[in-house]
Amino acid sequence: MRTAVARIAGIDEAGRGCLAGPVVAAAVVLGARPIEGLNDSKKLSPRKREALFGQIIECADDYGIGQASVEEIDRINILQATFLAMQRALAALRAPADQAWVDGNQAPKLPCAVRCIVDGDALEPAIMAASILAKVTRDRELVQLDARYPEYGFARHKGYGTALHQAALQQYGVTPIHRLSFAPCRLAAQQSPPGARAR
Structure with missing residues (x-):
């Protein structure tokens, strides 16, 4: 068999x-x-x-x-x-x-x-x-x-924490596609103006 x-x-x-x-x-x-x-x-x-x-x-x-x-x-x-x-x-x-x-x-x-x-x-x-x-x-x-979010450079770094991405986080804050359970995003969210994540 x-x-x-x-x-x-x-x-x-x-x-x-x-x-x-x-x-x-x-x-x-x-x-x-x-x-x-x-x-x-x-x-x-x-x-x-x-x-x-x-x-x-x-x-x-x-x-x-x-x-x-x-x-x-x-x-x-x-x-x-x-x-x-x-x-x-x-x-x-x-x-x-x-x-x-x-x-x-x-x-x-x-x-x-x-x-x-x-x-x-x-x-x-x-x-x-x-x-x-x-x-x-x-x-x-x-x-x-x-x-949708051209200022972050996602096509270049695909969401990884490159210097370009981290600089964009500092300048523009977080978006709905950022992981707030990750420290760089959490810190950027704390510094973002109210309503920034809703974009």
Whole structure:
């Protein structure tokens, strides 16, 4: 009797350390179709990530993308919000996974076996693919938000705490997409004029 091949979903997130915007996670089940050039999304150029995004969508057996909002991050903390985004990404798969291989050393509660792999986004192709889907999805969203808040430079730094972003926080205050549970945003909010966050 032939043993069924386990459905392994690689899971990774993007945006955990940012000062603004959601945290995004992806789950990817790779199949027999090869995807050349997979790597940790941080080691790839934006153009290469975009190209691989399309290949992953086309060639993977299954994929799901989930996110947790700024409000959820501030309410339950960034770690739990990251786990929530991972749960949503796994739930978005068309069929359940037998195992989840998660980048890092902390395991979210998932309805299948979980294996944590430190530096998994540099070691396991399914996690690499998930890191690319999560990164590209989040970057696209921050580019859209840049049009709404052009003075903050979101298209350039994608919400990370760069010098440009921190200077904008000091000058303009916080927006509804800033994470008040993060110290730089909380301090900027305390110094902002009343109503600044409502913009």
